[in-house]
Amino acid sequence: MLRIATANVNGIRAALRRGFGDWLAGRDCDAVALQEIRAQPAKIPDGAFGDFHVTLDAGNLPGRNGVAVLTRRPPAAVRTWAGSALLGDPSGPMREIPAPDRTPLARGLGPFASQGRYLEVDLADAPLTLACLYLPKGGLPAHLQRPERMREAPDGGARYARKMRFLDGFARYLTRTRRAAAREGRELLLMGDLNIAHQELDLAAWRRNQQTDGFLPEERAWLGAQLSPRTLVDVVRHLHPGENGPYSWWSWLGRSFAEDAGWRIDYHLATPRLARSAMRAVVDRDHAGTRLADHSPVVVDYDWG
Template identity: 65%
Template structure:
């Protein structure tokens, strides 16, 4: 059984719908989709925009910002989040169900981010996989790298940088816990989302000029490396495209970045090794032209042949 799984930062569901999200979903037929930056109250999500998929949504408490979701063909077997509730909508419904959760203990330092709509995970009912959707804070530059007049945003003394580093530290602990809990339950684990970090030189087109840019700082890249190993998690797209530039998943709306493929690879599927070995294809759905872009991000899509999973995992 081949299962198509995608992650997509849609940069606002209503804008994405106007730009062709429903067409992409219908034509690509993913079985599971992790979404980031849905940016809408559940009541404001357009009816029918997710087709025949079940929606599990953590909208957060920041109006018009963040919001993560997982779309599945069947209703999930279980749902977890960092907050007390998640929202669910079934195909054909014109209402949203509020699902009360028993908030699990969070890793030290994660509480300040718990209600921001940054993380939700589900257990698939038809496959031994736990799927998580993450939207990691963009961050900023440390204070010593901030130069007034050379930044798009006003200097903040390193506040955004410090906030992101706190998140990275706490989330690494939480991720290890989630992965181990999935393993104890006999499930593979799949973390997807916009991690706002480009890991290697192959993940940024202009990598030499980006060494002092947020998202490509040495400490961010070192953190990313700490998540990966042959025994924990595998960057499945990179394993299919070793030592090549890209495939990028984000391009600025400005100038000719998209046309010239001056991009960053910051959207990932990080997968437990046994599941990674079942991947038969992996890449990004780059839009065909600048005027046909659904988002400033492209979907990252991987096909997994679950018949190749070890018998013990099923």
């Protein structure tokens, strides 16, 4: 069995203060994909990743983004859009390693290549490629922007257009990397914060959020287009058909968390053979009564390996 988790930690240092280290030590995962590390390597506390080997692309935007994959053994291969990554073991400092991509970077992804948004590792002890993604949050198109309803200043749709360019490029890239893994005899598992709630079941207050970024019709259609029984399967939805949630993000404001008024935006998207092996999927809403971040880890057990 493989137990694999994905978690947006919204700042590794903040998550550690809330108990992330204890959660990691006690959850008995074989691999963990992390998003929004939000710290350059020198700022990450010693021992932050426990007994795991860590592969990290922190990106070049201090205090923003950053993705990592934790594994029990050193990965067999590492790939990033930036061409290099940091690799660390439980007892030593992280060192820079070459991490060249094996597929051409699709048009539209170039501006994101050095931002610490995507990382791939091949497991050493199973024919499996783990991909970790932090997809841009985006914004509203210009015609939906109402200053009185927005926390951020109107931008004429710039953040929306940026996300749409990313989605367009990443769709092509995802097809290429899925096919590349298949040629090598590997299954692919894409995990991360996709900043899109796919269906009405994935958002508690879906009726009043139909013109909210993250639940726009075009975003939902894009995610749906990536899924099929022959390409990638939404593992959590496969195991929880027809069920509201299980949600993985809640606002810090009000009673959203207490009332479970959340969004399901953190995913395991697996190639069909791997998806069929999934046995259990849970969201660890808190750890010892404390939220680790505004997101919670999504943990899946696979009958694999």
